[in-house]
Amino acid sequence: MFINEQLILDLRSLPAMGRNDYYVSKANTEAVNWIDMWPNWPSLGLIVIGKRGSGKSHLVEVLKGVSKGTIVLAKDINKNSIAKLFKIKCLIIEDLELLKSENALFHLYNMIVENNNKIMITSNIPITSMNFKLLDLKSRLLSLPSVNINFPDDILLTNIIIKQFFDRGVKIDKEVVEFLLKRVDRSFDSIYDLVSKIDLKSVEKSRKITIPFVKKFIK
DSSP states (O other): OOOOHHHHHHHHOOOOOSGGGSOOOTTTHHHHHHHHHTTOOSSSEEEEEOOTTSSHHHHHHHHHHHHTOEEEEGGGOOTTTHHHHTTOSEEEEEOGGGOOOHHHHHHHHHHHHHTTOEEEEEESSOGGGSOOSOHHHHHHHHTSOEEEOOSOOHHHHHHHHHHHHHHTTOOOOHHHHHHHHHHSOSSHHHHHHHHHHHHHHHHHTTOOOOHHHHHTTOO
């Protein structure tokens, strides 16, 4: 029987996004602490810095759940949208590096401060590395606490591998996880891509995920 690859991915890659599904290690503990402190944040909010696939979006979903907040992409913030956004008690802005309207975010930020609301911003790169034309906006953003999600240590990497398989409905043997841990490229995107390929091929070929099976996916 022919199996449509895209269908497999769509049906079997629904991630668990609850707080208990997010594993804590030295790589992300500071960011997680902020989520766990809600709503008793010591400041207006924070900026979470981390590479794509580092778990920022998972944290965003957790915060959205506990705060009843709203998520908006930075690229979608404009003069027409800020009238509604500044009223939100917890506004979560994703992918700051893709911001198109600095003026809109500047005014939105000021209105959030005036209304005593909260804000969390995610970015793939540090604020200090971004080229802002509006220096007042950069100054506002630099005033926010900034926390990093770093590259994974062994504990976090192990749990990410296990969780990625679990999200696909696969229970993975400890020996396979240890084998992958010693050989996988230690980046979040590489882990996600590798797990997706292994899972897809195991379904296509009706094969159990064993060490001999996963060897062919290690470069």
